[in-house]
Amino acid sequence: MRPMDEEQLRECGHRMVDFIADYYKSIETYPVLSQVQPGYLKELLPDSAPNQPDTLDALFDDIREKIVPGVTHWQSPNYFAYYPSNSSTAGFLGEMLSAAFNIVGFSWITSPAATELEVIVLDWVAKMLKLPSEFLSAALGGGVIQGTASEAILVVLLSARDRTLRKHGKKSLEKIVVYASDQTHSALKKACQIAGIFPENIRIVKADCSMNYAVTPGAVSEAISIDLSAGLIPFFICATVGTTSSSAVDPLHELGQIAQAHDMWFHIDAAYAGSACICPEYRKYLNGVEEADSFNMNAHKWFLTNFDCSLLWVKDRNYLIQALSTNPEFLKNKASQENSVIDFKDWQIPLGRRFRSLKLWMVLRLYGVENLQSYIRKHIQLAQHFEQLVISDPRFEVVTPRNFSLVCFCLVPPTCEVDNGHKLNYDLMDSANSSGKIFISHTVLSGKFVLRFVVGAPLTEEQHVDAAWKLLQDEATKLLGNVVQ
């Protein structure tokens, strides 16, 4: 095989398309959660690279026999774990084209279309979400594609850190304090570690069932007052719309007011649930976003755009640029020096970046806003349907109200249970996942082991939800039978 030859590329590309279409055709025949044991692949592959080339046939055989068994099938209609990672035909075509151009779009000049399309489609999505106009590129703000929400949170935390240190002096690092709830994604804690925020200056405010796991603004205010009295500098509040454990929605408006009163950066993480807010009936969950300095949503979760594609908007792009820009000689060019263009290298951690706006643009073009809204609504209806099934079986309970397409539920332990149903529900999850028929995940809420059932895979239909529920009921019957004995 030549490194690059258009006719070889054509022939092999067609073969790969058929392989992939066949994979999707048979996707329900594989265990959703891979059932291999740790170290399985080391036994199957040689311990050094081949000196001579192998054939594409040999490679396809290995993919079928050695790789696929180790894949957990996120695109299976029976995948209900974590939050989804949507693939779609449009997103896949976008990935193909982006891989084919294979440009590295750090500066405008390295492929103007990559930067400009990104600016345009981020404006499109901002309008779909009815974000305030300050978040649009025509104002001081704008949108940018990050790899993941972790990176989105990190870059805004760094922007806020540096804004605060410019004001208070860089030796104030030991005094600056971050606020979030205990339901906030672990990405915030990791971002703090990276940014050098002192661990004792991360205020984790408890969110409990009385507020359905949303944070209480009063508790945040109180923590800020105590810190101010101690001479500390509150500088960052992170709110979540659709928390990872239970899809809780923090009170944005109140938190925004608190942040404003103390000149703090206010970030909203809507990684999962942001997608739902393109539907007018769910837009209410973003009320208060006008108070935010920054907002992120993952198009790669529940928006038919292949991973990775995390969308971040800021109200003032200069804070990002001040925190993240470098300007080495070897990257200088007329357009950048004249400040007539955006260079996204200064809005992110890495220098290099893929042409990711292509896939998002293709998703928006090939489905259109109305179909994307229907897609979201369908999943939420299926989750509602699952919730009703849970309610209808008295052995189970719904643990916290459902906001979007996640149902948090558990099997109610018989009274003799001492661990609050932990083992029972763990076993239920384990037996369901070990069957290979579905994949669900868990969390812990108020000390209770809770099962998470998320509808969000592109192929999921009512029949899959019904079959999953039947499996869970059957496994529950077995487990409760054992308990009774």
Next chain:
Amino acid sequence: MRPMDEEQLRECGHRMVDFIADYYKSIETYPVLSQVQPGYLKELLPDSAPNQPDTLDALFDDIREKIVPGVTHWQSPNYFAYYPSNSSTAGFLGEMLSAAFNIVGFSWITSPAATELEVIVLDWVAKMLKLPSEFLSAALGGGVIQGTASEAILVVLLSARDRTLRKHGKKSLEKIVVYASDQTHSALKKACQIAGIFPENIRIVKADCSMNYAVTPGAVSEAISIDLSAGLIPFFICATVGTTSSSAVDPLHELGQIAQAHDMWFHIDAAYAGSACICPEYRKYLNGVEEADSFNMNAHKWFLTNFDCSLLWVKDRNYLIQALSTNPEFLKNKASQENSVIDFKDWQIPLGRRFRSLKLWMVLRLYGVENLQSYIRKHIQLAQHFEQLVISDPRFEVVTPRNFSLVCFCLVPPTCEVDNGHKLNYDLMDSANSSGKIFISHTVLSGKFVLRFVVGAPLTEEQHVDAAWKLLQDEATKLLGNVVQ
């Protein structure tokens, strides 16, 4: 179009393969460097997303007419700028398959094959590079795929920072010092900004033409001594094999000894030139790597693996894990809790990660080690050929000795020139790039504006190098003619 339907995917996928093969067939007909003006795309696209879906035909028309003119063609055989970003048939197939599985491989369990294949192929490449055995997964070290070298440098800097702060206390942040040459990639400075290293604690040691832009170990030692006397804590040395400006190679062994003597972390950045070191005759440039704590090389530059795919090896993975791990309840699982697996989320900045090992594995399988070596050698021979052409024209000079496939050269200014040839060479580059026939970039070495000619695109043959040289000669003749007038 349905969100996902295997027959639609098949049909559309085949059409996209043909579109891409046709693109490669006609790639030489486009200007290498896009000639559009800032803001061009805004004029061509609507300002909001369509409500109703568009057809794939309409999309292909828009790609041809609106996107392609804004693409800078990194895969063109006439692309000689920056460093290359290799696409290949194998790498492209790997991207397709990875986009199709569309898994999010943060933990082993989310797709065991993704983690295990990564461990295996990173061991393969480590062996191809003859890295010391401590860098292999069987020891305490191991390899991991990062997005870019910037991220590789950031995660090892964080590992080193936290190791040092654990020893000296976290308030020592203001005292810890980083050492590198002025030829080190700007990624290091950015990583320091992110990690909160005080700007005055970044020692940039000058590297000049007397050492061909490699750093002088004595100068590093001296800087360390001064810092130690001032009560500061030297903790990190970054060396480069193949600097961005001129492909200089720092003296690894000497720098490693210095780092060891002071209990400092020693990192080697071989982002571009690492690929060449799979050839026995170039392996000498890695002598001294046995002293390093970490080493990175970008498979996405000059190794036929589509962007992004930056390979990082460390001698002790625990430092990465200590700096970057988080363990939220919703990600807990049996395999992780039993410590029987690697969870790569704890080796990187983001949580989510793509199945990038597939493309690297496919490149290694479908080309084999010997073909990869030949590929490197061919590019170096073409660069050698270009160097000879430059030498043979007395109007030009080679500015610093060529190590790999980069030639640093310039047009010698007539004696009347006052700016050391800056304008003359800028104009030469600008006129060559504006022609659309080639794309080259520049740097500044010892105050001199220098042109960079890098051979590294997969389609480049001798005829492209010859045509590029003829264009440069012709443009030079025009410019020198103008100067003489």
